[in-house]
Amino acid sequence: MPDEIQAINDFDRLIHEPSRLAIMAVLSTVESADFKYLLHATGLTKGNLSAHLRKLEAAGYLTINKGFKGNYPHTTCALTRDGAKAFKAYRGQYLRLAKKFERGV
């Protein structure tokens, strides 16, 4: 198998999915973000966002904190150390592959 194809195979599939990549990108730059901000930044629907957050939480990439602000429910999400590490690794892999493609053209 050519190196490039192998490199794509090696991508973390959980992060490689565009919606989850968007969520990880947001959370990689902040300590935490609430559900509303994630909706706003990713353009996902509430149901979709919830489903993706649950998947990332199950993988141990983020923590979901459900609480209240006044009388209203307030959900915040933050990357775990593993999540931050996985995102950094994914970004590195992606950039290396992009460079390879660029050289090829």
Added chain:
Amino acid sequence: MTDQNDPNEIILKTKQYEFADGLRDIQLGLTFVLIGAIWFWLMFNPSWIGFYIKLGENYGAWASWIANLLLFSLPALVVLGFQRLMDVARRRWLWRYSGMIKSSRIMVPTSITLLSGIVFVVVLITGLVLQPVLKTGDFYIWSLITLAAGWSFGVTLITFGVRLKIARYVFLGVLGALASTAVLLFQTSLVEPALLFSLVWGAFLLISGFIVLKRVWPEIKVENYAG
């Protein structure tokens, strides 16, 4: 690819979000003004010194130490107090529809901090090298330190603005650094350079913050991230 599918764009917008309502500018501007005000008060109102000595005589040295500590921690207290106000304003109005984020503790990248440190040292060394050929006043070194601090802060703002694509920080950085150069005109006292430095940066940041806030406030939501 839309903005919402481009991870780099998402990262950039999330970083800009913290500065899109101008409250950070106001917070920093207030800190500068307060430091300037304390400096001014200490220099022109020596009653503090009398009060300080009296406290020491009546209650012991620890009392005057605590009083001093309180005075100098005032800017830090104002920053923390303003942080609370910011949180409330954002939760209730500014970020009500667009969502809340908690920014990383270190907002300025290490490379920018390093660069501003280098600028500070280079300005200082250049000034010292040029001292013999310049007509300098008694407090030249003090003016030079203030100038170096002004340029260093200006470079921080410019590089930060370029990196985050926030044009007002580039403009503020250039303007503030140029205005800071005026401290070289005041080499005969300790007060004027420091006062000029704090008031110039304080005023620029406050004006910038209020202009941005005024622009986003009627919308009650922050959309123009680049502010």
